[in-house]
Amino acid sequence: MGTRRECAVMDAARLAAGQSLPPSLWAATAISGPPLQPLQGAQRADVLVIGGGYTGLSTALHLAEAGVDVCLLEAHQLGWGASGRNGGQVNPTLKYDPDELERLFGPTQAEPLIAAISGSADLVFDLIARHGIDCAPVRQGWLQVSYSAKGVPGLHARARKWQARGVPADCLNASELHQRMGTRAFAGGWRDGRAGGIQPLSYLRGLAWAARAAGARLHDRSPVTGLQSRNGHWQATLADGSSISAEQVVIATNGYTGALWPGLERTILAANSFIVATEPLTGEAAASILPGGETASTAQRLLLYLRRDAEGRLLMGGRGHFDDPQGAGDFAHLERSLELLFPQLGKPRYSHRWAGRIAITRDFLPHLHEPAPGVTLALGCNGRGIALCTSLGRHLAARLTDTGADFPYPLSPLRPIPLHRLQRFYIGAGVAWYSLLDRLGG
Structure with a gap:
């Protein structure tokens, strides 16, 4: 067995061999991103951001707008991970409602968090408008629905909690x-008027254009193989010997987190979400489905989520097995559900x-860690990445430029999940258990 360094170099070589974005609707239809090159030579920056998804690019954009010399490194192409593969729903929510967050953190700490989450969709759509990002934005709300009449009172209670805070909810x-929705399958639910849908990879590439225009240095095909503290700075090294030194480092690799920071990858469960998209739909039957442009998802534990795209396709996403899909048969459960x-x-x-x-984190909350001076770890969007990660990036940038700035997201110690090597078992057992509870209406 090789050393950690040797394994990291081999991993980097494998990354470099597979740079193309995985096939998806978004990869096929997105706007072009800025032309980028791998990092070369020895460089310096005030802040190094590792990870070219929503969190990383939002952090880089807001830092650059504040005049900070920031460099972002992405191992593949920008959007190679979940930021280029998600369902495109912009939902300003967490698993927990305001009263639950107050119980978890107390009113003083919870209120800034609630405000940041509630305003996260506003931030996304404001950035789209301010930077002219061509990502087919539609803001007609999100429907959370229940198959069972037993689940409807809870969803109506959720709507009333947000209504009490001035949120447009029904x-x-x-x-x-x-x-x-065009289906009789659901007993009831609620609508969150803050939410919407976008072409998620186009949005990401729009953030990249904006960040570069603001002065951020962006490099793709630049997998970091080592990170060491030297003389008050952090030095990141690449497999080809290139390096960059920075006073501050943000690691924002989320569901594709590896072994760069000890123990970090063991703090999350990396679960697969599968998505199918129909060909563009036309005719009266098609017009009956989500005619108002809302996005939707079920409230059951093993949720399904769906929306229409700008060309009239119907998309449905939901759970998948732990391994990456190998063929169309791996998506049959979603196609049956849609039909x-x-x-x-x-x-x-x-x-x-x-x-x-x-x-996925154990507490279903985003995790922010500061395990060493000058290092910030940000991950765990739990399937709410577009709005949440954009907000995280903005607030991280403010914290890095002003240590006294209000920071709404709770910081926590780095706590690996016990027996994390069994995550395949955890996810499989969880899917089976939640499937049973959903069938029982529990």
């Missing part, structure tokens, strides 16, 4: 959902199937 019954929900479509043709890994 309680919906089965008939109203039928009109909004059961919308029998008026018959058996549609599917143009794209893909998957990506999301970072």
